[in-house]
Amino acid sequence: MRIRETYLDVCEQSGADPLSAERTRQLLNELCFLEIAGxxxxxxxxxxxxxxxxxxxxxxxxxxxxx
Numbered sequence: 001m002r003i004r005e006t007y008l009d010v011c012e013q014s015g016a017d018p019l020s021a022e023r024t025r026q027l028l029n030e031l032c033f034l035e036i037a038g039x040x041x042x043x044x045x046x047x048x049x050x051x052x053x054x055x056x057x058x059x060x061x062x063x064x065x066x067x
Contacts, residue, residue: 003028003053028053 004024011018019027028051031037038054 003055025051 004021007024008018010016018024028037028039032039032053036055036057038056040052040054042050042052044050
């Protein structure tokens with residue numbers, strides 16, 4: 001499942017306003033730094049690039065964290 005789509009679903013369910021795609025990317029990079037997520041850069045069709053993020057922790061633990 002795509003992280004952004006899941007995030008938007010959680011925002012909708014909780015009634016929260018979602019962050020921009022750019023801010024979401026910044027926070028994902030912070031999670032990589034904290035070793036909660038991992039990332040891999042890839043090359044799309046043409047000259048584009050993308051980052052693929054992977055959750056390193058169990059999703060149930062992450063969704064139950066209270067900040």
